[in-house]
Amino acid sequence: MAKIVPFKAVRPTRDKVSLVSCRSFEEYTTAELAAQLDFNPLSFLHVLKPAYTNQEKVSSEKRYRQVHQKYQDFKAENILVKDKIPAIYIHKIVTKTQSFTGLIVGTSIADYCNDVIKKHEDTIDFRVQLLKDYMKYSEFNTEPVLMTYPDNKDIENWIINRTQNLADFEFSTTKKEINYFWKIEDPKEISWIQTIFENIGALYIADGHHRSEASKQLLEENDNPENKAKNFLLSYLIPENNIKxxxxxxxxxxxxxxxxxxxxxxxxxxxxxxxxxxxxxxxxxxxxxxxxxxxxxxxxxxxxxxxxxxxxxxxxxxxxxxxxxxxxxxxxxxxxxxxxxxxxxxxxxxxxxxxxxxxxxxxxxxxxxxxxxxxxxxxxxxxxxxxxxxxxxxxxxxxxxxxxxx
CATH class of the missing domain: 3.30.1760.10 (Conserved hypothetical protein from pyrococcus furiosus pfu- 392566-001, domain 2)
Structure with a gap:
């Protein structure tokens, strides 16, 4: 039984999402990075690597606290806004050769520990430690763990039907990819999709083993039992036939x-x-x-x-x-x-x-x-x-x- 949960996402406003979203920091050349940080004040790169030119001069904890503060600045300026109602989200990515459509949800770290969420890669301790500390001090995660589930016609037909509606946002990237995003907050729909996943035997991690293990260790260190968010992984669930x-x-x-x-x-x-x-x-x-x-x-x-x-x-x-x-x-x-x-x-x-x-x-x-x-x-x-x-x-x-x- 795989447990999924809705959550209150923090998201860019519709008019800013194309300027906020970015690739992973490591994917940018030095020139691209400088251009983004110099000329796009809304880029999430400002959050991921604040004061990037002197990153090596401060401790990891201080860098991660800077990330947290910059993230709070983005929220204070209404660049990022938190949803008022817990929801699950449909996200579609269309590339030059293929399209991918999946669900953004919370998945259970208990399922990860109990092998309901299955792994196929080993992890490196120091990378896990870095990610755990990053999430601990920044207090957020913006990189979902990519997981697959068995092809399911009920889910497929439901997604096809829901994505006929106007997307909450739609934008293109410089890599000529189009991103679409739909918010699902109807409790009956959420309950229905949760029931389907409860009948799925297992989820399989495709990408994100280090982030999963770091989240598990972060939960083990949790000194605030009232904070239920740490019990779940930010996850992008995609059917097996749709990954490349x-x-x-x-x-x-x-x-x-x-x-x-x-x-x-x-x-x-x-x-x-x-x-x-x-x-x-x-x-x-x-x-x-x-x-x-x-x-x-x-x-x-x-x-x-x-x-x-x-x-x-x-x-x-x-x-x-x-x-x-x-x-x-x-x-x-x-x-x-x-x-x-x-x-x-x-x-x-x-x-x-x-x-x-x-x-x-x-x-x-x-x-x-x-x-x-x-x-x-x-x-x-x-x-x-x-x-x-x-x-x-x-x-x-x-x-x-x-x-x-x-």
Missing amino acids: IYEYNRLIKDLNGLQKNDFIHKLNSVFIIENKDQQPFQPSEKHQFGMYLDNEFYSLILRSEFCDFNTSLESLDAQILYQTVLFPLLGINDLRNDERIEYISGKHSILELKQTIDEGEFEVGFILFPSTINEIKALADANLIMPPKSTYIEPKFRSGIIVYEL
């Missing part, structure tokens, strides 16, 4: 002392190899890999004798590459921290991977086939953890559209 999963391709800086011919010879014992010369090779199914080495593309197909798997983790392409190539041949043990490996999401063209390697910093690249939602669920159900950087998942939610106060 990209692979993360691997770039390796050297061949671990091997010569090219020796390396290919060792690969040949595990893979059927075909030299594609200058023709880029994109895997079309599981257990196929592309490789770019010394100005040539190769296809690597896992030999049948290596296709006997005991767990869902063993059959995952990212794990296969690690177990057969990255660790035994290239000496990369720590996928998260080894400086010899970097990652590029499958959103980028293979030609970008080629160009990066041709520039000389990397020697070889591996191109993977993207994982599926069923693979993610199988891992989560078995309490197994994906290798780092296995998936890049969309949609990505913009900051400042909706704020959940803690």
Whole structure:
């Protein structure tokens, strides 16, 4: 049984939302960031990183308290306004190639602890600690945890019907994405949708494992039992058929002392190899890999004798590459921290991977086939953890559209 709750969101006013909303701070180049902060006084970036030019000169706690104060300033100036009635929200994102529609709700941290909300990624302690402290001192969250639920015709038809109405807001971004937002505050509708989710066996985290764990730890430290907001996660629930999963391709800086011919010879014992010369090779199914080495593309197909798997983790392409190539041949043990490996999401063209390697910093690249939602669920159900950087998942939610106060 998955529990969802309405909440009183803090949101930009309709006339300001396009100016307030922003991408994640880390996604901006230095020039873009400076332009936003210099010329757009309404950007939520001012809240996320107040006095950003001297961030390193003050303690984390002081920075986070500055975030809280700037957030209060935005509320005092009526840039952000709190809804008067608890609601759930429908949010639709239309990109150049796809549209995503989901529900913004509170989900139960008790469900997270009890494995009703399932996980497939490991977390890094220091990142969890930073996020926990950030939420503790800023007293809000504006980045929902992306979760999936099984496709449900009743929910789908209800969303189609409700989104025929005029949206509470509609705006375009500089990335040519259109955002729509509807508020649902009818208690009968909310109760109906809650009942449907109570009959759903589990929710699966697609993106936001660190934020989920940080919220759990924040609740454990809660010194105010009257504050019920900390019992819930700000979440964006989207049906399984509506998420987009990209692979993360691997770039390796050297061949671990091997010569090219020796390396290919060792690969040949595990893979059927075909030299594609200058023709880029994109895997079309599981257990196929592309490789770019010394100005040539190769296809690597896992030999049948290596296709006997005991767990869902063993059959995952990212794990296969690690177990057969990255660790035994290239000496990369720590996928998260080894400086010899970097990652590029499958959103980028293979030609970008080629160009990066041709520039000389990397020697070889591996191109993977993207994982599926069923693979993610199988891992989560078995309490197994994906290798780092296995998936890049969309949609990505913009900051400042909706704020959940803690």
